[in-house]
Amino acid sequence: MVSMKEIAKKCNVSVATVSKALNDYPDIGEETKALIQKTAEDLGYLPNSSARALKTKRSYNLGVLFVDQAHSGLTHAYFNHVLESFKSTAESKGYDITFTSGNVSGKKMSYYEHCRYRGVDGVVMACVDFYSEEVQELLRSEVPVVTIDHVCDGRISVLSNxxxxxxxxxxxxxxxxxxxxxxxxxxxxxxxxxxxxxxxxxxxxxxxxxxxxxxxxxxxxxxxxxxxxxxxxxxxxxxxxxxxxxxxxxxxxxxxxxxxxxxxxxxxxxxxxxxxxxxxxxxxxxxxxxxxDTSAIGRIAAEKLVELIEQPKTALIRSYTVDGTLFQGRSVKKLG
CATH class of the missing domain: 3.40.50.2300 (Response regulator)
Structure with a gap:
């Protein structure tokens, strides 16, 4: 794995300068910054997630709480497409996702405890019993939350119309x-x-x-x-x-x-x-x-959760409604 020291040696700068360039600090020249960033890309440099978490106070990991009553899991066609869109949008913004189940190595813990254990930065909730005590505990907590297809006081929600x-x-x-x-x-x-x-x-x-x-x-x-x-x-x-x-x-x-x-x-x-x-x-x-529109629902949920995490003071707590479209098919007869 390529280190910052190797990048510094190749660019003939200090490790501190490499660190500043990779974190886009403004106190180094744009030409030097561009050289370092290009060299890092060419060498295949990947930042250490643990080091980044220590620096930013974030894990860059989003929790997904999805427990449908039919126990269909990711074979649930509607939510499967919503979560796929959520995942791809989250990844494009530098976040990974972790499914929150309440079970770790056979040990039962609440959804909130699982979120704390995994250190997620925020959680999206979809197709759960929003009135259960476990879910309510998470909704009342300090963890940033976005809900899908359910409105909760004080939380951002994304709804199909x-x-x-x-x-x-x-x-x-x-x-x-x-x-x-x-x-x-x-x-x-x-x-x-x-x-x-x-x-x-x-x-x-x-x-x-x-x-x-x-x-x-x-x-x-x-x-x-x-x-x-x-x-x-x-x-x-x-x-x-x-x-x-x-x-x-x-x-x-x-x-x-x-x-x-x-x-x-x-x-x-x-x-x-x-x-x-x-x-x-x-x-x-x-x-x-x-x-x-499952693609829009998942995308908006990810965008608003990341905004809530990264800009908590300005993120607007509201509901976002997504319209659907009619597919006429041929299963309805014209009468008369």
Whole structure:
């Protein structure tokens, strides 16, 4: 590994001058600074992370707290894309990421204790039980935090615009002539509550009375449960003409149930998903869905967390909302 001493020897300067140049100090000439930085790059110099931490009082390590109820881990398509964007943005700013689990070598510790143990500079929280005591402990702590898809007092949050997303989805379905619309919704979270409220408000705006049996609980990423709810909807005396699902994977469950009954999509029944995962584009027919901008959500979360760490006095504590876009697909029939 190349040392500052080797760079100093090659540039014929002192080690102290090399250190100042690599840390972009203003008290050395620009020509000398440029020479040292170019030499360091050519030699493949990498700063020692421990030494940098001692100097800056930062670890350049960001924690990620992600514990979804379905225990899908990084196979969770929506959050997988969000976290990939978060990771690439964090790395571009010189930060590594560490997943916060509360377990170290088999020893149980709280999320806050794990963050302290790993020495992370800040944490992004996504898809967790924000009302659990462990999460609340971390939210009340001095650790800089950015939350995704959940608003917490005194913390920066980045949100997919679920109200606008449901509006866009329903506006398209209305335009296709549908009025008998069922909604299979996901877990009891703030995201679900916003989508449900938007659903009912849009139906009310159109003067549509929604039968109670048209609105049914399920879970996110649970194709089997959505299939069972689809079965019950299809067996109603007055079944819907279109069924909405909590996510695209759940829509696959409904899709399979419909096909097993020898019904055709969208000729006999229309369906729509939510998220905009790749699966929507490989289904036949292609699934109508609301595409959430996962790239923007992850990028903004990383940018705001780094800003909170590096500029704590000027970082604005607020919510950032990211709009989605409609993918029309071909799973919603035009009636009339």
């Amino acid at each position: 679920n109200v606008q997303g449901m509006e866009k989805l329903l506006e398209y379905i209305f335009s296709q002539g549908h009025r008998k619309i069922a909604y299979i919704y996901g877990d009891d979270t703030s995201v679900t509550k916003k989508r449900l409220s938007s659903f009912y408000r849009m139906m009310q705006r159109e003067g549509i009375q929604v039968p109670d049996e048209y609105v049914r609980p399920a879970r996110y990423l649970d194709a089997d449960l959505s299939a069972r709810q689809t079965r019950e909807l299809l067996e109603l005396k007055d079944p819907p003409t279109c069924i909405l699902y909590p996510d695209d994977l759940s829509a696959v469950g409904g899709f399979n149930e419909i096909r097993e009954r020898d019904l055709k999509i969208p000729e006999d029944i229309s369906i729509a998903g939510y998220d905009g995962n790749n699966i929507a584009r490989i289904m036949e027919p292609k699934l109508t869905t609301l595409c959430q």
